[in-house]
Structures are given as structure tokens and as C-alpha cells.
Amino acid sequence: MRFLRQSLIGVFLAAISLGLFVYAVFVVQGAIYQRLTEEPEVSPARERVFAVNLQRAESRTIIPVLESFGEITSRRTLELRAAVAGRVIELHENFEDAGRVQSGDILVRIDPAEMQAAVDRLSADLADARAEARDAGRALDLGRAEQEAAEDQVALRQQAYTRQVDLANRGVGTAAAIETAELNAAAARSTLLARRQDVARAEARIDQASTRISRALIALAEAERNLADTAIKAPFSGTLSDTTVVAGRLVATGERLADLIDPTDLEVSFQVSTAQYVRLLAPHGGLIDARVSAALDVTGVDVQATGVLSRVSAGAGDGQTGRRIFARLTHAPGFRPGDFVTVQIEETPLENVISLPASALGADGNVLVLGAEERLEVLPVTLLRRQGDTVLVRGADLEGRDVVTTRTPLLGPGASVRPLRQNAGLAEPAPQLLELSAERRARLVAFVQGSSGMPQAAKARVLAQLAEPEVPAQMVARIESRMGG
Incomplete structure (x- = not known):
């Protein structure tokens, strides 16, 4: 009986479990059918609003600035070269790289002994030429005097001949006297011709002496120039560079000695x-x-x-x-x-242009402006210049409009925005200042004082700023970047 009772209880529990399982399947099937057949609830969509920075477009006259990179050069750079050959016997005390010299200073002196000997020798030759000229002059004067005397003799002999002819015509003279007078007149004329030749030779001698003097003067002037070229002077004040000579060295004609640069x-x-x-x-x-x-x-x-x-x-x-x-x-x-x-x-000033951030200009040459109901509109503009992070543009109906300063792919015409206007009247923020510790300040001062490439005026300004209680952070960062710290 006990077994039968327990068996019936088991069958009853199994029947209840099966019924509950069938009911559960029915409930799940009904829920799935209801979920598949009912329409989903759609929540109302909300338009996205973007926050944008705006800048008021105001036209004005702007001077564009063209930026480039260049190299400083001196307008006066001179190569110092030896005009004559010889041994260097003297150098300027500042004849070295970066040595400062003044206009007229003797930079290099070459041994002038040979040039001085040439000047003395040519001076003696000039004196000989001038003595020869004086001797030729005196010879010319004597020749001319002798010529005048010969002319007088010719005149007298001719008169004597004429007189003998006249006497013969009157029957007083003889033929022998006439022939003697004629021979004397011919001899006088021959003597006069010789004297004229002497005068011509004296004049030629004077011309030759003048030519000799001219040649001697030219040679002497050249020797004096060579003598003067033994002292190389600075034609202007400047700084020496690439010096290549020392005292005692033999230099050749035209050899480069140094460069003289005018740093001003x-x-x-x-x-x-x-x-x-x-x-x-x-x-x-x-x-x-x-x-x-x-x-x-x-x-x-x-x-x-x-x-x-x-x-x-x-x-x-x-x-x-x-x-x-x-x-x-x-x-x-x-x-x-x-x-x-x-x-x-x-550059030349541009009138009626608008300065905007470079990020405000799109690749299509348009800008976005704030329109009605705080929605964006597209406005075409003409790009005139790019100035670093800014652009200079012109556009119809752009004056007075609020322009989006930074464009993103999400922004476009018709987009609803929340404007964030920039206040153009605000001054630029003051540079950030730092309070330096004593050790850090001393390290910066020591580096600036030991910097050889900094001009004295700039060094004085930096040291004055470092002496202040607060120092600009940008300047400190730039100095420490050069210190390697």
C-alpha cells in the first residue's frame, strides 16, 4: 500500500509539472507573438545644437606683412692682397680673426728695402736725364749763336762779292778778286749750313732728353707706388676675417692676406x-x-x-x-x-579687407555665417592674403556678419548653433610671469653673462629682466632650451 501511495503521488506531481510546462510554453508563445505583431514606440527626435565661436566681420585698412628668411651680408667686403712680393716685417696689433681696425691703419708692412733701392736708383737716373736736358739746352743756345754769326758772315761775304762785281763793271776790279769774293761767300754759306745742322742736332738732343726725363718720371712713379704698396692700409674701418699671414713670411704678388668686412x-x-x-x-x-x-x-x-x-x-x-x-x-x-x-x-596697404582666423575659411573658399533663427549660412569670399594663422578676405554682404572662426565636418549650412561671440575689445593677455628660485635665477644669469654671441645691448636687457622679482615664462623657457635644461 505504501508503494502504491508513493507511486500515485509521483504520477500526480509529474502530471502537474507537465501541465505547468505546457502552460509556460503557451505563455511564452503568446508573448513572442504579441511582441512581433505590435508596432514599436518611436521617441520624438531632437535636433542637435552645436556651440560655435563667432567673430564679427569688420572691414578696415590692413598692411599685409610678407615673411621670409634671409642672410645678413656686408655691403663692403674687401680682400686684402699683397701688391708686391717680399717678406712681412710688421703686422697690426689686431691683425687676427675678428680684429677691429680703423680706417688708415697700417695692417701689413712688407720689407721696403728693395723698393727703396729702386726708387733711389731711378731718382739718380732722373737726375742724369735732367742734367742731359740742361746740357742739351746750353748746346742749343751756343749752336744758335754760332748760326747767327755764320749768317752775319754770309751777309758780309755776299756784300763783298757784290762790291767786287760792281767794281768790275766799272772797270776797276779784276776777275781774280771777283772769284775770291765768290769763293768766300760760298764758304760762308757752307759754314752757315753746318751751324744749322748743329742747331738741329741740339734740338733733337733736347727732345731725347725730354723723353728720357718722361720715362724716368714714369719709372720713378711706379717705383714709388711699389714702395707705398709695401704698407697695406685699411681703406675703411671694419673687422678682419680669415687672416693667413704672420710676420717673417714671404708673400707673393697678389697673395690673399685677409678679408676686411664693414660690420656697420x-x-x-x-x-x-x-x-x-x-x-x-x-x-x-x-x-x-x-x-x-x-x-x-x-x-x-x-x-x-x-x-x-x-x-x-x-x-x-x-x-x-x-x-x-x-x-x-x-x-x-x-x-x-x-x-x-x-x-x-x-606690403602696400589693402583697403576694406576683413581679417579672420585661417580656420574660418573652408577649402571651397566659403565661410559660415550666423543667419536667422541661429542657423548657419554659407557665404563666398575672396582670399587676398594669408598671414600666418589669419587670412585677409573680401566678400559681398560679409560686413557686420558673425563668422564661425573654427569649422568642423559637423558644421554646414542650416545647422542650428549656439553662438559664443568673441569680444574683440579685450586686450591680449599679459605674458605669464614666474617667480624664480635663487639657484635657478643664478644659473640663468651665469649663462647669459657667459654667452659670447649675444650683443651687449640685448644682454643688458635680459639681465635687467632676470633681476626683476617676476620673469616672463617664455623668456625663461627659451634660455633654458639653449642651456639644454
Whole structure:
């Protein structure tokens, strides 16, 4: 009985489990059918609003600045060469690389003994030539006197002959007396001819003496020039470079001794493209009277120089494009030939142009402006210049509009935006200042004081700033970058 009761209970529980399983399958099947047949609930879509930075477009007159890189050169660079050969016996005390000399200083003196001997010898030759000229002059005077005496003799002999002929015509004279008088007259004329020849030879002797004097003067002048060339002087004040001679050395004619560079008369040469060169041309075809500034980065301080455009190269150069332009620097303290500088040239002012960030201009030449209901609109503009991170543009109906300063792929015409306007009246933020520790300040001061490439004026400015309680962080970073720290 107990087994039967337990069996019935098992069958009952199995029947209940099967019923519950069938019911569960039915419930799940109904839920799946209901899920497949019912329409999904769609939530209302919301339009995305983008926050954008805007800048008010205001037209004004702007002077574009063309930027390039150039090299400082000296307008006066002279190669010092030996005009005569000989032994160097004297050098200027500053005859060395970077030695400073003044105009008129004797830089190199070559042994003048041989040149002095030549001058003395030619001076003696000149004295001989002048003595010969004086002797020839005296001989000419004597010859002319003898010629005059011979002429008088001819006149007397001719008168005597005429008188004998007259006497013979009157029957008083004889034929022998006439022949004797005629022979005497002929002899006198022969003597006169000899005296004339003597005068001609004396005149030729004077001409030869004059020619000899001229040749002696030319030779003496050349010898004196050679003597003067033994002392090589500085034609202008400057700095010596590439010195190659020492005292006691034998130098040849034309040998290069050093270079003399004028560090105060400087210019900068830089390369520009053809399009940039066209913008620097005046209506008459020459360069415009543009202001030029050159900047040299020296240990945290930019050394500035100013100047004006002076000339342009005659050709583009082998393997180059564009034009090479030269600008004369009128005020360039601290610069030296060979410095690599950044050059900025002020172009002709542009009127009625708008300055915008470069990120505001799209690749299609359009900008996005704020329209009605705070939605964006596309406005075409004309690009005039690129100035670093800014562009200069013109566009119809652009004046007074709010322009998106930074474009992204998500922004386009019709997009709804939340404007963030920039306040153009705010001043530029002041440079960040640092309070230096005593050790750090001392290290910076020691580095600046030991810097040989920094001009004294720039060094004084940097030291004055380092002495302040707070120092600009940018300057500290630039100095430490050169320290390697």
C-alpha cells in the first residue's frame, strides 16, 4: 500500500509539472507573438545644437606683412692682397680673426728695402736725364749763336762779292778778286749750313732728353707706388676675417692676406616667390618703398633691425625660382654678416579687407555665417592674403556678419548653433610671469653673462629682466632650451 501511495503521488506531481510546462510554453508563445505583431514606440527626435565661436566681420585698412628668411651680408667686403712680393716685417696689433681696425691703419708692412733701392736708383737716373736736358739746352743756345754769326758772315761775304762785281763793271776790279769774293761767300754759306745742322742736332738732343726725363718720371712713379704698396692700409674701418699671414713670411704678388668686412654697412638678402615679388613692384616697375624688419633670435631675446628694400637680383639663379631681393639695413645693432634672420616686409596697404582666423575659411573658399533663427549660412569670399594663422578676405554682404572662426565636418549650412561671440575689445593677455628660485635665477644669469654671441645691448636687457622679482615664462623657457635644461 505504501508503494502504491508513493507511486500515485509521483504520477500526480509529474502530471502537474507537465501541465505547468505546457502552460509556460503557451505563455511564452503568446508573448513572442504579441511582441512581433505590435508596432514599436518611436521617441520624438531632437535636433542637435552645436556651440560655435563667432567673430564679427569688420572691414578696415590692413598692411599685409610678407615673411621670409634671409642672410645678413656686408655691403663692403674687401680682400686684402699683397701688391708686391717680399717678406712681412710688421703686422697690426689686431691683425687676427675678428680684429677691429680703423680706417688708415697700417695692417701689413712688407720689407721696403728693395723698393727703396729702386726708387733711389731711378731718382739718380732722373737726375742724369735732367742734367742731359740742361746740357742739351746750353748746346742749343751756343749752336744758335754760332748760326747767327755764320749768317752775319754770309751777309758780309755776299756784300763783298757784290762790291767786287760792281767794281768790275766799272772797270776797276779784276776777275781774280771777283772769284775770291765768290769763293768766300760760298764758304760762308757752307759754314752757315753746318751751324744749322748743329742747331738741329741740339734740338733733337733736347727732345731725347725730354723723353728720357718722361720715362724716368714714369719709372720713378711706379717705383714709388711699389714702395707705398709695401704698407697695406685699411681703406675703411671694419673687422678682419680669415687672416693667413704672420710676420717673417714671404708673400707673393697678389697673395690673399685677409678679408676686411664693414660690420656697420649691412644688408639682408632673401628669396621670394614670383607672386610675392609681383606684390612688391611699384607702378613704374621698381620696388616699392617698403619697410623691412629683420629679427635674430639670440638666447631668448629677438634682436631687431630695420631697413628698406634696395634692389632685386638680375636673374632668378640656377635651379631657383622666384626672385632674390636685397634690403639695406639702416639700424642693425648686434648683427654680423652670415646671421640667418627672419625677414618681414610691409606690403602696400589693402583697403576694406576683413581679417579672420585661417580656420574660418573652408577649402571651397566659403565661410559660415550666423543667419536667422541661429542657423548657419554659407557665404563666398575672396582670399587676398594669408598671414600666418589669419587670412585677409573680401566678400559681398560679409560686413557686420558673425563668422564661425573654427569649422568642423559637423558644421554646414542650416545647422542650428549656439553662438559664443568673441569680444574683440579685450586686450591680449599679459605674458605669464614666474617667480624664480635663487639657484635657478643664478644659473640663468651665469649663462647669459657667459654667452659670447649675444650683443651687449640685448644682454643688458635680459639681465635687467632676470633681476626683476617676476620673469616672463617664455623668456625663461627659451634660455633654458639653449642651456639644454
